[in-house]
Amino acid sequence: MPSTLSISTERIRTAVACVQGLLGVPRGSPMFKHALQAVAFLNKEKITAKVEHLKKTFSWSDAEVGIAVSKGPAVLSRTKESLQRRSEFLISELGLEPAYIAYRPALLTYSLEGRLRPRYYAMKFLKENGLLDHDRDFYNTVMVSEKVFVEKFICPHKDAAPHLADDYGAACRGEVPARFSFT
Structure with a gap:
């Protein structure tokens, strides 16, 4: 130092x-x-x-x-x-x-808008649509690199949820896609 x-x-x-x-x-x-x-x-x-x-x-x-x-x-x-x-x-x-x-x-320490919220929204979307086989620990979801997150959680669902990659990208830019609006 x-x-x-x-x-x-x-x-x-x-x-x-x-x-x-x-x-x-x-x-x-x-x-x-x-x-x-x-x-x-x-x-x-x-x-x-x-x-x-x-x-x-x-x-x-x-x-x-x-x-x-x-x-x-x-x-x-x-x-x-x-x-x-x-x-x-x-x-x-x-x-x-x-x-x-x-x-x-x-x-x-992670960006709220660029990492925490988008990953939470994506995981919640996957869970609510039955695309996750079991609950995932939020910390472990946040800790993986962007590349690993996309490969593990976004890409495998491109057929079942073709909009997921675009919605996740929008969420990373600070937007909240309508499909990520939960009540």
Whole structure:
């Protein structure tokens, strides 16, 4: 992290103390350096405010915030608005449990409009039309690359749902095709 060379030794010590103490990411953890990078330019008050916002927005306990930050320190760099929109979508619309999200903080780093919503709409369409053989875990659906997602979930259904590829593409561009409007 070349940018940290411009930070004072005292600031680095404070950041390390926050990462270990306040956020609960152990120094030996593979995510320690990522957590350190996420808080290196923040003071303790800002870090505390971000932690409190995560707790409020996702109804997380201190332990769940610690889990989320230790697994995905990038959540600390998300804006309040971004986190709020993801919370509304993941918890209110999808019905995911807060603990589920805490253990899978990568969900909070993907584009809501470009990845999360389109994949949810496509999977919901497939399920409601009997084109999926069983329920799929949302996290596993989101984590695969775009190429794998299309090959696994869009292409196999081109005969049964010839419009699916176009509708999914439209959803990725921020549009909501009529076939993806669910009541």
